[in-house]
Amino acid sequence: MSDxxxxxxxxxxPEQLALLKDKLSKPVFPNELEEDYGWEYGAPTWAVKPxxxxxxxxxxxxxxxxxxxxxxxxxxxxxxxxxxFVHEPSSNPDAIPIMLVHGWPSTFYEFHKVIEPLRDGANxxxxxxxxxxxxxxxxxxxxxxxxxxxxxxxxxxxxxxMVKLGYSQYLLQGGDWGAIIGKYIATRYNTNCKAFHxxxxxxxxxxxxxxxxxxxxxxxxxxxxxxxxxFDRVYGKGKLILNGATFANxxxxxxxxxxxxxxxxxxxxxxxxTDSPLGLMAWMLEKFHEWTYHPPAKQDIQALPETISxxxxxxxxxxxxxxxxxxxxxxIYYECLRQKEMYKVxxxxxxxPVAVTAYAHDISRLPQDWLETATDxxxxxxxxxxxxxxATEESELFTEDVQRFGKILHxxxxxx
Amino acid sequence: xxIEPFEIPSIPPERLALLNEKLKNAEYPNxxxxxxxxxxxxxxxxxxxxxxxxxxxxxxxxxxxxxxxLHHYHATIDGLRIHFIHEPSNKPDAIPLLLMNGWPSNFYEFHKVIQPLRDGGNGNEQVFHVVIPSLPGYGFSEAPKxxxxxxxxxxxxxxxLMITIGYKQYLLAGSDWGSIIGNWMAxxxxxxxxxxxxxxxxxxxxxPTITPSLLWSHPVIVAKYLASxxxxxxxxxxxxxxxxxxxxxxxxxxxxxxxxxxxxxxxxxxxxxxTDSPVGLLAWMLEKFHNWSDHGxxxxxxxxxxxxxxxxxxxxVTIYWMTNxxxxxxxxxxxxxxxxxxxxxxxxxxxxxxxxxxxxAELAKFPRDxxxxxxxxxxxxxxxxxxxxxxxxxxxxxxxDIQRFGKLLKMNKWIDY
Numbered sequence: 001m002s003d004x005x006x007x008x009x010x011x012x013x014p015e016q017l018a019l020l021k022d023k024l025s026k027p028v029f030p031n032e033l034e035e036d037y038g039w040e041y042g043a044p045t046w047a048v049k050p051x052x053x054x055x056x057x058x059x060x061x062x063x064x065x066x067x068x069x070x071x072x073x074x075x076x077x078x079x080x081x082x083x084x085f086v087h088e089p090s091s092n093p094d095a096i097p098i099m100l101v102h103g104w105p106s107t108f109y110e111f112h113k114v115i116e117p118l119r120d121g122a123n124x125x126x127x128x129x130x131x132x133x134x135x136x137x138x139x140x141x142x143x144x145x146x147x148x149x150x151x152x153x154x155x156x157x158x159x160x161x162m163v164k165l166g167y168s169q170y171l172l173q174g175g176d177w178g179a180i181i182g183k184y185i186a187t188r189y190n191t192n193c194k195a196f197h198x199x200x201x202x203x204x205x206x207x208x209x210x211x212x213x214x215x216x217x218x219x220x221x222x223x224x225x226x227x228x229x230x231f232d233r234v235y236g237k238g239k240l241i242l243n244g245a246t247f248a249n250x251x252x253x254x255x256x257x258x259x260x261x262x263x264x265x266x267x268x269x270x271x272x273x274t275d276s277p278l279g280l281m282a283w284m285l286e287k288f289h290e291w292t293y294h295p296p297a298k299q300d301i302q303a304l305p306e307t308i309s310x311x312x313x314x315x316x317x318x319x320x321x322x323x324x325x326x327x328x329x330x331x332i333y334y335e336c337l338r339q340k341e342m343y344k345v346x347x348x349x350x351x352x353p354v355a356v357t358a359y360a361h362d363i364s365r366l367p368q369d370w371l372e373t374a375t376d377x378x379x380x381x382x383x384x385x386x387x388x389x390x391a392t393e394e395s396e397l398f399t400e401d402v403q404r405f406g407k408i409l410h411x412x413x414x415x416x
Numbered sequence: 417x418x419i420e421p422f423e424i425p426s427i428p429p430e431r432l433a434l435l436n437e438k439l440k441n442a443e444y445p446n447x448x449x450x451x452x453x454x455x456x457x458x459x460x461x462x463x464x465x466x467x468x469x470x471x472x473x474x475x476x477x478x479x480x481x482x483x484x485x486l487h488h489y490h491a492t493i494d495g496l497r498i499h500f501i502h503e504p505s506n507k508p509d510a511i512p513l514l515l516m517n518g519w520p521s522n523f524y525e526f527h528k529v530i531q532p533l534r535d536g537g538n539g540n541e542q543v544f545h546v547v548i549p550s551l552p553g554y555g556f557s558e559a560p561k562x563x564x565x566x567x568x569x570x571x572x573x574x575x576x577l578m579i580t581i582g583y584k585q586y587l588l589a590g591s592d593w594g595s596i597i598g599n600w601m602a603x604x605x606x607x608x609x610x611x612x613x614x615x616x617x618x619x620x621x622x623x624p625t626i627t628p629s630l631l632w633s634h635p636v637i638v639a640k641y642l643a644s645x646x647x648x649x650x651x652x653x654x655x656x657x658x659x660x661x662x663x664x665x666x667x668x669x670x671x672x673x674x675x676x677x678x679x680x681x682x683x684x685x686x687x688x689x690x691t692d693s694p695v696g697l698l699a700w701m702l703e704k705f706h707n708w709s710d711h712g713x714x715x716x717x718x719x720x721x722x723x724x725x726x727x728x729x730x731x732x733v734t735i736y737w738m739t740n741x742x743x744x745x746x747x748x749x750x751x752x753x754x755x756x757x758x759x760x761x762x763x764x765x766x767x768x769x770x771x772x773x774x775x776x777a778e779l780a781k782f783p784r785d786x787x788x789x790x791x792x793x794x795x796x797x798x799x800x801x802x803x804x805x806x807x808x809x810x811x812x813x814x815x816x817d818i819q820r821f822g823k824l825l826k827m828n829k830w831i832d833y
Contacts, residue, residue: 019441019443022441023438023441023692026434026437026438027692028434028691028692028740029688029691029692030684030687030688030690030691030740030742030743031553031559031687031691031740031741031743031744032684032743033560033561033562033563033747034561034562035561035562037563041682041683041684041747041750042681042682042683042684042685042686042687043682043684043685043688044684045684048688137446143446144448145448145449145450146448146449146450147448147450147452247667248667248668248674248677249665249666249667249668250665250666250667250676250677250678250680250681251664251665251666252666254681255681256677257665257677257678257679257680257681257682258678258682260665260667260673260674260677260678261674261675261677261678262674263667263674264457264667264671264672264674265456265457265458265674265675265703266456266457267445267447267456267457267458267459267460268457268458268699268700268702268703269457269689269700270445270446270457271444271445271458271463271689271693271695271696271698271699271700272686272688272689272690272692272693272695272696272697272699272700273445273689273696274443274444274445274446275438275442275443275444275689275693275695275696276688276689276692276693276696278688278689278692279688279689279690279692279693279696280689281688282685282688282689283685283686283688283689285685286682286685324443324445324446325446326445327445327446327447328445328446331448331456334456337667
């Protein structure tokens with residue numbers, strides 16, 4: 001344990017702050033069509049410009065920094081990389097360990113509203129020893145120095161981190177890459193990872209495997225019927241969202257262009273996202289707009305949803321800016337694509353207890369049938385609100401759902 | 417429809433000062449510690465020296481003076497102010513020539529070929545009345561203001577431009593988008609477009625399932641293609657012929673297509689970094705000028721090839737910068753991607769006389785068979801050197817090829833001029 005060093009989230013140095021403000025005060029905005037076409041072509045200037053002004057004139061990093069420094073941060077070296085993490089152990093004797101894993105374009109800060117409620121067992125619910133890492137190359141964790149740091153390598157590092165902290169058994173909660181890496185950990189490191197909670201399960205449909213034929217013949221039949229009659233007809237409207245089930249074929253899914261470019265030319269893309277705070281912020285804003293839940297009437301006319309304040313969003317952006325990690329963060333797409341890791345993630349069945357949350361709006365959603373055949377499904381919840389960043393958008397629902405699952409794990413001694 | 421003379425302007429002082437300041441304050445991305453060549457995209461060792469050159473050595477005025485030796489104009493086509501160069505020949509047997517560039521390029525791509533094409537050499541070469549437009553949204557042409565400006569509309573506008581200038585019949589030559597738009601014009605504007613010189617042919621395999629008439633017109637070609645499926649493309653067509661499926665934005669079929677995937681779906685979001693950061697713009701363009709040109713084997717250690725000078729490249733970049741046209745230029749991908757019946761905009765037999773020249777470092781190379789089945793092939797060349805930007809990389813070779821084809825058009829009276 002000797003090389004776990006405490007860390008304090010830093011302020012901007014005067015030079016860093018001056019540079020950011022200077023760049024923000026001399027923006028050049030792109031040419032656009034004359035009329036407003038909402039978000040059809042991507043993030044429009046009418047959304048980006050006010051956010052840039054907000055960042056320059058009103059945003060105060062010191063405020064979220066003080067919030068972040070309420071928690072204890074550390075660095076430790078794993079696989080030659082300095083890994084940053086928040087570690088908030090609970091004083092509750094029934095607490096179980098949980099690792100909260102973010103994705104892209106997010107950071108550990110995604111969980112800022114749930115760290116303390118989970119630690120303290122809010123509302124009389126389950127309490128947790130909370131660990132929130134920054135993925136390698138994101139925020140305050142070192143970027144990988146050599147090729148190959150995709151899902152498998154990151155999974156190994158994260159599991160090692162929990163073991164190093166003394167948590168030989170833990171619950172993993174993950175979204176976005178946290179869900180992909182999480183599933184890999186749930187299937188490959190299930191000596192330590194004893195349960196998996198996620199909003200983005202990544203699994204196969206009920207195919208006629210020997211196991212499925214034995215235990216779930218009707219689910220297989222239902223899936224077969226859905227191929228003939230249509231998914232909506234068989235599973236219900238909106239129960240299956242596949243978005244082309246593609247990593248980077250923009251001809252099948254017009255929302256995966258970013259994966260196509262990040263998965264092939266991360267270096268070339270990174271210049272505009274590193275040199276221009278505007279470029280960085282717009283690139284992130286599109287996702288914080290598109291992947292979150294907006295009331296239907298408001299989707300096209302607002303940037304952030306009401307559930308994410310501009311201060312929270314700008315804190316996410318500032319974390320990337322301050323640490324210059326947008327360039328390294330996008331390389332996970334390249335490494336995953338090159339090593340064809342998505343196949344390694346989707347195929348295996350999850351044998352440990354799983355909880356899945358289906359929020360109102362996300363980039364994918366699977367029917368409960370599929371989850372039951374592909375995982376050991378203990379808990380499944382559907383919500384009328386919330387999207388891809390539920391810990392931020394709907395922190396209370398998120399906390400309650402995790403606590404509910406945690407209580408089962410504690411009571412059944414699945415995690416001790 | 418009035419035509420107004422135009423002079424390429426200087427960079428306004430505030431904008432030049434802003435450019436220099438942004439270049440001076442450049443922040444660079446994190447990269448891996450091991451060298452990975454160009455596998456992840458444009459590396460810093462290639463980008464940073466060009467940024468420094470842009471800041472310290474590059475002089476826009478020099479390029480501007482060169483450009484202003486030629487005659488520039490604006491004409492209003494379909495409500496948009498379109499910039500073009502018009503250099504008529506003073507010889508009586510000249511024929512009109514429309515030269516169109518693509519992305520990430522602009523009219524300056526042709527700067528070395530304009531005079532040779534207009535004036536010819538010492539021999540009996542064909543000469544031309546040279547017209548070089550800026551495509552809408554590229555350089556000094558206004559950008560489209562409403563959606564829908566894809567390949568067909570661009571083609572209509574360019575044809576209209578030639579007619580407006582007074583050229584009811586012309587030869588068309590193009591690279592990149594110029595070639596794709598040209599393909600459309602060759603099929604849809606054949607009353608005016610009388611010949612097509614193409615450096616970037618795109619064809620479908622000659623299968624009867626796509627083009628049934630091929631069974632009658634080119635049975636041997638069809639048989640050869642079917643054989644290649646069984647025994648291999650290289651066995652049938654020779655080494656170096658990739659008859660791969662090309663895709664617009666399907667990465668699994670075309671690993672180069674990431675830029676098309678993002679530009680074809682979210683051009684607005686991409687444009688902030690490319691507009692606000694000149695470094696972002698430069699790097700985005702450099703990757704293409706690197707990947708698509710012929711480096712004679714030095715691909716992994718070069719930035720620009722020997723055939724494209726730093727000042728040529730920086731001039732192309734500066735034109736994008738000072739006109740803020742990178743955003744609008746990328747929207748052509750979006751519009752084309754969303755165009756109705758987009759396949760038919762690029763596929764379909766070209767019946768007007770066509771010259772094809774396939775350079776070795778071009779994005780794709782097709783078997784001659786396939787080309788013969790898809791165009792009215794009257795001239796075919798396969799040079800040993802050159803890539804996607806032949807008027808920069810191999811300007812003499814390209815000029816000769818266009819002159820040769822122009823002569824053919826004239827002699828056979830395929831163009832009535």
